Amino acid sequence: MMGRSASCDENGLKKGPWTPQEDQKLVQYIERHGHGSWRALPKLADLNRCGKSCRLRWTNYLRPDIKRGKFSQEEESTILHLHSILGNKWSAIATHLPGRTDNEIKNFWNTHLKKKLIQMGIDPTTHQPRIDIFASLPQLIALASLKDLLESTTHLILDDQALRLQAEAARLAKLQYLQLLGQSPNGIADMEALNLISSSVPNSSQFSLGDATSQQLHQYPTPLPHLLDPQVPSSFQTSVNSEIGNCSSFTMLRQGDNQTENSSSWILPSPNIPPTAIDTSLCNASSSSSNNGAASPYWPELYFDNSINIMHEIS
DNA sequence: AACACGGGCAACCGCGAGCCT
DNA sequence: GAGGCTCGCGGTTGCCCGTGT
Numbered sequence: 218m219m220g221r222s223a224s225c226d227e228n229g230l231k232k233g234p235w236t237p238q239e240d241q242k243l244v245q246y247i248e249r250h251g252h253g254s255w256r257a258l259p260k261l262a263d264l265n266r267c268g269k270s271c272r273l274r275w276t277n278y279l280r281p282d283i284k285r286g287k288f289s290q291e292e293e294s295t296i297l298h299l300h301s302i303l304g305n306k307w308s309a310i311a312t313h314l315p316g317r318t319d320n321e322i323k324n325f326w327n328t329h330l331k332k333k334l335i336q337m338g339i340d341p342t343t344h345q346p347r348i349d350i351f352a353s354l355p356q357l358i359a360l361a362s363l364k365d366l367l368e369s370t371t372h373l374i375l376d377d378q379a380l381r382l383q384a385e386a387a388r389l390a391k392l393q394y395l396q397l398l399g400q401s402p403n404g405i406a407d408m409e410a411l412n413l414i415s416s417s418v419p420n421s422s423q424f425s426l427g428d429a430t431s432q433q434l435h436q437y438p439t440p441l442p443h444l445l446d447p448q449v450p451s452s453f454q455t456s457v458n459s460e461i462g463n464c465s466s467f468t469m470l471r472q473g474d475n476q477t478e479n480s481s482s483w484i485l486p487s488p489n490i491p492p493t494a495i496d497t498s499l500c501n502a503s504s505s506s507s508n509n510g511a512a513s514p515y516w517p518e519l520y521f522d523n524s525i526n527i528m529h530e531i532s
Numbered sequence: 533a534a535c536a537c538g539g540g541c542a543a544c545c546g547c548g549a550g551c552c553t
Numbered sequence: 554g555a556g557g558c559t560c561g562c563g564g565t566t567g568c569c570c571g572t573g574t
Binding site for chain 3: 233234254255256268269272276305306307308319320323327
């Protein structure tokens with residue numbers, strides 16, 4: 218590979234958080250002379266930092282045109298849209314968000330948007346509904362049914378044998394679910410999703426995976442009412458129920474629900490958008506530019522209006 | 533009041549691309 | 554064409570602070 222710049226810890230250069238004095242020196246120097254060569258800058262500006270650190274500090278924090286504060290709904294939508302096309306091309310995404318840095322967008326994605334998508338049952342990498350999670354529904358439904366059945370008869374059979382049966386059933390269901398996750402190509406994302414699902418379910422600790430043998434089924438809440446994220450509107454849930462295995466007609470609206478946080482409207486393409494057409498026009502095109510081939514046929518129609526322009530910019 | 537925990541974010545690290553000699 | 558230098562990008566780390574116990 219090509220040569221690489223010297224590491225910042227050479228020559229005892231300072232690392233870590235910047236002091237106001239250092240900031241001042243950097244800003245004053247760049248205002249007077251421009252940054253020029255980043256490698257030469259620290260010496261010229263009397264900073265005991267490496268050039269890389271100076272560049273990062275300037276581009277991510279000190280630049281005068283940086284917009285700080287919360288992301289607006291419009292910005293959030295733009296990021297989602299662009300990520301669905303570009304994948305983790307944060308710098309490319311940042312060029313469409315004036316005043317926002319790639320680092321800021323990346324952090325916002327990792328801490329907010331990614332979780333939001335997972336909670337909504339959407340794979341944050343592909344931006345497609347997570348049918349692998351839905352595929353595990355039968356196991357969980359079976360668990361719920363068994364629980365209901367047992368509950369209805371608990372007053373008749375409360376002896377140790379019944380409790381052992383419950384525990385064994387719960388254990389088997391969990392093992393099945395673990396096997397399912399193990400077979401999934403999205404293993405890690407699945408675990409994230411599971412954690413998120415668990416975190417959104419009251420008493421969800423009872424669904425933890427580490428203590429399968431010790432749990433007893435009668436402790437479980439009825440999973441079904443919670444299984445689909447309560448934050449996901451009913452129109453989506455209904456659609457999910459009827460469209461498992463046929464995701465082409467997903468419709469997802471998130472308008473006027475009881476989200477407490479500052480959420481934007483979430484709209485998945487309506488059935489009148491032929492996914493295959495979008496696949497060929499966008500997904501294929503983006504696969505060459507995106508590391509993950511992360512392209513989605515499942516984002517709002519309005520997002521696609523300027524997609525062609527963006528794709529032109531990419532190429 | 534003290535401690536533990538988790539989320540958010542700034543900063544660092546390693547790699548690859550582009551340019552120059 | 555090979556090798557060196559610089560810059561920029563994306564992934565990751567670790568600190569800080571708010572919140573819960």
